[in-house]
Amino acid sequence: xxxxxxxxxxxxxxxxxxxxxxxxxxxxxxxxxxxxxxxxxxxxxxxxxxxxxxxxxxxxxxxxxxxxxxxxxxxxxxxxxxxxxxxxxxxxxxxxxxxxxxxxxxxxxxxxxxxxxxxxxxxxxxxxxxxxxxxxxxxxxxxxxxxxxxxxxxxxxxxxxxxxxxxxxxxxxxxxxxxxxxxxxxxxxxxxxxxxxxxxxxxxxxxxxxxxxxxxxxxxxxxxxxxxxxxxxxxxxxxxxxxxxxxxxxxxxxxxxxxxxxxxxxxxxxxxxxxxxxxxxxxxxxxxxxxxxxxxxxxxxxxxxxxxxxxxxxxxxxxxxxxxxxxxxxxxxxxxxxxxxxxxxxxxxxxxxxxxxxxxxxxxxxxxxxxxxxxxxxxxxxxxxxxxxxxxxxxxxxxxxxxxxxxxxxxxxxxxxxxxxxxxxxxxxx
Amino acid sequence: xxxxxxxxxxxxxxxxxxxxxxxxxxxxxxxxxxxxxxxxxxxxxxxxxxxxxxxxxxxxxxxxxxxxxxxxxxxxxxxxxxxxxxxxxxxxxxxxxxxxxxxxxxxxxxxxxxxxxxxxxxxxxxxxxxxxxxxxxxxxxxxxxxxxxxxxxxxxxxxxxxxxxxxxxxxxxxxxxxxxxxxxxxxxxxxxxxxxxxxxxxxxxxxxxxxxxxxxxxxxxxxxxxxxxxxxxxxxxxxxxxxxxxxxxxxxxxxxxxxxxxxxxxxxxxxxxxxxxxxxxxxxxxxxxxxxxxxxxxxxxxxxxxxxxxxxxxxxxxxxxxxxxxxxxxxxxxxxxxxxxxxxxxxxxxxxxxxxxxxxxxxxxxxxxxxxxxxxxxxxxxxxxxxxxxxxxxxxxxxxxxxxxxxxxxxxxxxxxxxxxxxxxxxxxx
Numbered sequence: 001x002x003x004x005x006x007x008x009x010x011x012x013x014x015x016x017x018x019x020x021x022x023x024x025x026x027x028x029x030x031x032x033x034x035x036x037x038x039x040x041x042x043x044x045x046x047x048x049x050x051x052x053x054x055x056x057x058x059x060x061x062x063x064x065x066x067x068x069x070x071x072x073x074x075x076x077x078x079x080x081x082x083x084x085x086x087x088x089x090x091x092x093x094x095x096x097x098x099x100x101x102x103x104x105x106x107x108x109x110x111x112x113x114x115x116x117x118x119x120x121x122x123x124x125x126x127x128x129x130x131x132x133x134x135x136x137x138x139x140x141x142x143x144x145x146x147x148x149x150x151x152x153x154x155x156x157x158x159x160x161x162x163x164x165x166x167x168x169x170x171x172x173x174x175x176x177x178x179x180x181x182x183x184x185x186x187x188x189x190x191x192x193x194x195x196x197x198x199x200x201x202x203x204x205x206x207x208x209x210x211x212x213x214x215x216x217x218x219x220x221x222x223x224x225x226x227x228x229x230x231x232x233x234x235x236x237x238x239x240x241x242x243x244x245x246x247x248x249x250x251x252x253x254x255x256x257x258x259x260x261x262x263x264x265x266x267x268x269x270x271x272x273x274x275x276x277x278x279x280x281x282x283x284x285x286x287x288x289x290x291x292x293x294x295x296x297x298x299x300x301x302x303x304x305x306x307x308x309x310x311x312x313x314x315x316x317x318x319x320x321x322x323x324x325x326x327x328x329x330x331x332x333x334x335x336x337x338x339x340x341x342x343x344x345x346x347x348x349x350x351x352x353x354x355x356x357x358x359x360x361x362x363x364x365x366x367x368x369x370x371x372x373x374x375x376x377x378x379x380x381x382x383x384x385x386x387x388x389x390x391x392x393x394x395x396x397x398x399x400x401x402x403x404x405x406x407x408x409x410x411x412x413x414x415x416x417x418x419x420x421x422x423x424x425x426x427x428x429x430x
Numbered sequence: 431x432x433x434x435x436x437x438x439x440x441x442x443x444x445x446x447x448x449x450x451x452x453x454x455x456x457x458x459x460x461x462x463x464x465x466x467x468x469x470x471x472x473x474x475x476x477x478x479x480x481x482x483x484x485x486x487x488x489x490x491x492x493x494x495x496x497x498x499x500x501x502x503x504x505x506x507x508x509x510x511x512x513x514x515x516x517x518x519x520x521x522x523x524x525x526x527x528x529x530x531x532x533x534x535x536x537x538x539x540x541x542x543x544x545x546x547x548x549x550x551x552x553x554x555x556x557x558x559x560x561x562x563x564x565x566x567x568x569x570x571x572x573x574x575x576x577x578x579x580x581x582x583x584x585x586x587x588x589x590x591x592x593x594x595x596x597x598x599x600x601x602x603x604x605x606x607x608x609x610x611x612x613x614x615x616x617x618x619x620x621x622x623x624x625x626x627x628x629x630x631x632x633x634x635x636x637x638x639x640x641x642x643x644x645x646x647x648x649x650x651x652x653x654x655x656x657x658x659x660x661x662x663x664x665x666x667x668x669x670x671x672x673x674x675x676x677x678x679x680x681x682x683x684x685x686x687x688x689x690x691x692x693x694x695x696x697x698x699x700x701x702x703x704x705x706x707x708x709x710x711x712x713x714x715x716x717x718x719x720x721x722x723x724x725x726x727x728x729x730x731x732x733x734x735x736x737x738x739x740x741x742x743x744x745x746x747x748x749x750x751x752x753x754x755x756x757x758x759x760x761x762x763x764x765x766x767x768x769x770x771x772x773x774x775x776x777x778x779x780x781x782x783x784x785x786x787x788x789x790x791x792x793x794x795x796x797x798x799x800x801x802x803x804x805x806x807x808x809x810x811x812x813x814x815x816x817x818x819x820x821x822x823x824x825x826x827x828x829x830x831x832x833x834x835x836x837x838x839x840x841x842x843x844x845x846x847x848x849x850x851x852x853x854x855x856x857x858x859x860x
Binding site: 033113121126128129251254258371374377378379380382391403405407408417418419420422423424427428 | 460463464543545549551556558559642643663681683684687688690691692695795799800801803804805806807808809810811812814815820821822833834835837838847848849850851852853854855856857858859
């Protein structure tokens with residue numbers, strides 16, 4: 001058999017496996033959509049117990065994955081994300097229990113009203129159906145994403161990074177055991193049974209109408225590939241190019257604290273600030289104290305000429321700095337002409353994710369909050385609050401910057417859709 | 431110049447025109463998003479006045495379009511949809527005034543709550559941005575769709591059927607005059623400046639990120655093309671294969687009235703019933719009276735063997751009848767085994783649009799309402815109520831059967847998205 005023929009044969013085998021997986025997901029989704037909340041919660045607790053009970057097996061599989069990843073020369077950051085420890089496994093189990101504790105959105109009446117003809121109209125939350133999750137080699141996402149989908153009544157098709165395949169497989173078995181123990185369909189949580197990338201392409205095309213939405217979890221290149229290739233809707237953000245704008249009417253202490261927290265609390269998350277905009281009108285008083293605090297916290301600053309004229313420790317920024325998501329201890333700094341200058345800069349360079357204004361002037365604040373077209377806009381609070389948990393929405397599967405369906409943190413409610421239930425007494429339409 | 435070179439040159443010209451139109455839309459959308467409700471309403475009233483004032487011009491342009499359409503051999507139904515009369519022009523003006531009377535969703539706080547750390551979180555409705563509408567040669571859609579988009583703060587890019595181009599152009603001028611008179615950007619409502627189909631393809635690809643959503647309005651082939659080719663989200667339904675299920679516990683009079691109304695009130699709308707399902711357990715008592723009423727109303731019935739055994743006037747149904755949207759005075763009829771038989775048939779053949787159960791048994795009703803996965807499910811009411819106006823949502827731009835963002839009638843609220851506005855007092859994240 002030629003190489004091409006062998007490849008074709010392998011592709012057909014993957015396509016057949018994916019079609020079967022899709023059909024099983026669809027069937028499981030229909031069943032899961034009707035499951036009562038307490039049964040789903042019992043399954044989540046059973047999953048947590050199974051994860052704890054499988055600690056040795058998870059660690060053994062993880063050791064395999066780690067050996068292979070090290071042999072493949074993966075970076076230490078990559079290895080760290082892939083590594084599980086007894087503590088991290090316990091955290092995973094606790095995460096499952098926390099999801100059990102969240103309110104179940106399915107069946108909730110989002111709105112209801114009566115019509116003059118006596119019809120009663122209800123908008124009721126129902127699961128979306130089948131959700132595909134594509135993520136990097138972080139085995140904890142297997143538990144987290146699978147559980148969030150299940151709790152919201154959706155079937156999940158998981159496709160994690162190939163380097164975490166063995167670890168994720170053992171975790172998956174725990175999740176499925178928890179489902180089965182409670183009479184729920186195990187196929188409500190499935191993993192793509194191959195590390196071949198062709199399977200990802202098939203998922204992105206929707207498996208013949210089976211996949212309702214794709215959620216990518218990972219870095220920019222993963223999200224970009226998913227957004228480019230997906231033929232079904234995607235809940236995602238490509239990057240978090242978040243801005244902190246310090247207005248002339250800002251309290252200096254507050255501005256400094258927010259700037260340092262927004263940038264430095266955790267530099268690797270999407271809500272971390274990447275650009276600091278300072279009102280030219282207060283630059284002489286506000287820039288240096290804020291720069292002092294950032295530099296003291298270990299941050300490199302890259303600024304425009306105006307900023308550098310006020311503080312020689314600031315390195316020169318290049319045009320590309322305004323559109324760079326550093327995810328590191330670096331921040332770009334630009335002087336702008338008041339709130340409109342800030343709004344203009346964010347319109348040109350922002351990523352529609354999260355942006356903040358620090359000011360005591362409510363007029364300026366409202367202008368910023370209204371005109372900046374981002375999923376999250378904040379007044380006098382750190383951009384690092386951009387998180388479903390911090391919003392009080394419970395666990396989130398990600399943050400979306402698209403405008404349709406889910407914008408901002410994607411929690412359980414955003415993983416549902418609505419249907420209209422209309423109750424009458426024989427009404428016909430005149 | 432060769433034919434191919436000439437075609438290329440023309441395509442480049444269209445691409446350039448569409449890019450310019452897209453950029454103008456985007457700019458107009460930003461401005462329109464900030465327009466107060468009373469200014470938008472004043473513009474709608476000015477549009478209505480302009481439409482009334484332009485009656486002669488609209489009728490003249492319409493006469494041109496009609497001559498060309500007749501010469502091209504279009505059907506009489508097509509000609510009817512294209513035809514405007516003074517009455518229809520007045521109805522169009524009244525439609526614009528009715529949209530002015532609807533509440534403005536923009537700026538509404540959909541939800542708000544406080545966090546333990548003092549953060550105040552608001553979910554505020556904002557316009558989506560730029561909406562592309564692709565429709566057939568029905569000039570009234572120009573006014574209707576343009577106005578709904580504008581009222582919800584969105585810029586509209588309209589592309590109607592080429593046979594209505596002249597008529598729509600005059601109507602468009604009225605809409606733009608209404609915008610300009612009120613200081614709003616005229617480019618908030620634009621029409622694709624060519625009847626070349628290549629422009630439609632460009633719209634469907636999103637004009638380089640400009641078009642946020644496409645709404646097709648028209649028959650199945652138009653919607654199918656849009657759904658196939660669009661690379662941006664689409665709010666639409668491909669067809670309305672609506673079912674009326676008459677349960678054994680149905681009141682016969684009610685079942686008969688609902689069946690006749692659901693099928694025959696207007697046969698050409700998406701909420702018209704196409705298939706009648708009758709519980710085998712009541713077929714002997716219920717089938718014939720319902721068939722009598724349908725036949726008396728001028729309806730042809732195509733049934734399965736069980737139905738035909740009970741009523742010889744029923745023609746034989748073929749397999750394809752169960753998946754045919756007749757949009758005509760024809761209904762298919764099948765005997766099913768109780769509510770689960772009905773649910774199964776709808777899962778196999780339905781189009782996720784609107785389905786109804788007639789029964790006095792609330793248990794059966796709830797089973798149907800919960801398990802039928804359609805945008806709208808009704809108990810004891812006609813499927814012809816599937817309409818934004820009948821739901822009390824005001825005018826609708828269409829009905830969506832997709833599950834994301836907008837499901838069911840797409841009114842003003844569904845043409846908005848949300849952003850999170852967070853107000854703090856200097857909070858940083860621990």
